[in-house]
Amino acid sequence: MSCLARLIGQLCVNQLPETALDKKAAPLLKSEALCKNFKGLQALRNHNVELYPGEILGIIGPNGSGKSTLFNVITGFSPPSSGSVVFDGTIITGWRPDRVVGRGIARTFQGSRLFKALTAAENVEVAAQKLGRPGLLATLTRFGGYESSQIAIRERAKALMELVGLSRWSERRAGDLPYGAQRRLEIARAMATGPKLLMLDEPAAGLNTHETKDLMELIRGLRDQFGVAIIVVEHDMDLIGNLCERVQVLAQGELICEGTFDVVQRDPRVRGAYLGHD
Numbered sequence: 001m002s003c004l005a006r007l008i009g010q011l012c013v014n015q016l017p018e019t020a021l022d023k024k025a026a027p028l029l030k031s032e033a034l035c036k037n038f039k040g041l042q043a044l045r046n047h048n049v050e051l052y053p054g055e056i057l058g059i060i061g062p063n064g065s066g067k068s069t070l071f072n073v074i075t076g077f078s079p080p081s082s083g084s085v086v087f088d089g090t091i092i093t094g095w096r097p098d099r100v101v102g103r104g105i106a107r108t109f110q111g112s113r114l115f116k117a118l119t120a121a122e123n124v125e126v127a128a129q130k131l132g133r134p135g136l137l138a139t140l141t142r143f144g145g146y147e148s149s150q151i152a153i154r155e156r157a158k159a160l161m162e163l164v165g166l167s168r169w170s171e172r173r174a175g176d177l178p179y180g181a182q183r184r185l186e187i188a189r190a191m192a193t194g195p196k197l198l199m200l201d202e203p204a205a206g207l208n209t210h211e212t213k214d215l216m217e218l219i220r221g222l223r224d225q226f227g228v229a230i231i232v233v234e235h236d237m238d239l240i241g242n243l244c245e246r247v248q249v250l251a252q253g254e255l256i257c258e259g260t261f262d263v264v265q266r267d268p269r270v271r272g273a274y275l276g277h278d
């Protein structure tokens, strides 16, 4: 294992199973009958998912079909109206987002949520603080390894910046980075929290074909090197088809089809959902 991988590996508590998709293992994530209602609108209806360690699951569906709502419900940004989420053996239904992150689920958002005025490296360091967080006394007195933990955080952030290919942008304001670099920075920031599950909401939106291909390799590399399981929402079907071992299709808040990309793309219900008829 390279020095870089070792450094980042300290962040990632997961070990890659012998086969990337180890269904003999207990599911890492299991959500059951998840519903989310917004007044009269059922944005998510009885959604179920099982995700295994090291698996890459794609979620597709037309605009407004509930993909981001599903992310919000699992990660605590919007508690479910009903249903349950079990992650790594713990019921996390309705937990606050910071607690969910602490348990091992990191996410990116459809729109950028970077701290635009901070440097790129600082964005990652802020996220990495969680892991090496010293006690209050240590913070106040600078005793108890505070300095060394800060150095470790900076080192880890540096390693992550290198991993996502952004070293040369480290000291630039995040808001000044080219769009594609900002999207990669969001992934580095999510990885800095040491997740077992990484959830990416349209990571390729706005990227060109070349950037999308690079991003796909980055995402696959994160799984292969660190064993992190990944759920990716995307409209880019090349990315979904090339990256995901399994795909779920949502339409009007409902899971209408699940299987390999080859299987779901041939399913008449899926074609109907995209064309707007049954």
Ligand SMILES: Nc1ncnc2c1ncn2[C@@H]1O[C@H](COP(=O)(O)OP(=O)(O)OP(=O)(O)O)[C@@H](O)[C@H]1O
Pocket: 038, 041, 043, 061, 062, 063, 064, 065, 066, 067, 068, 069, 070, 110
């Ligand atoms: N906070 C909210 N309040 C009211 N309605 C909402 C809210 N969030 C989402 N919705 C509605 O829920 C439905 C699902 O939205 P969601 O954002 O999950 O779709 P999506 O599949 O992510 O779409 P897209 O591909 O466009 O990102 C939509 O009809 C949307 O307008």
Ligand SMILES: [Mg+2]
Pocket: 067, 068, 069, 110
């Ligand atoms: Mg969305």
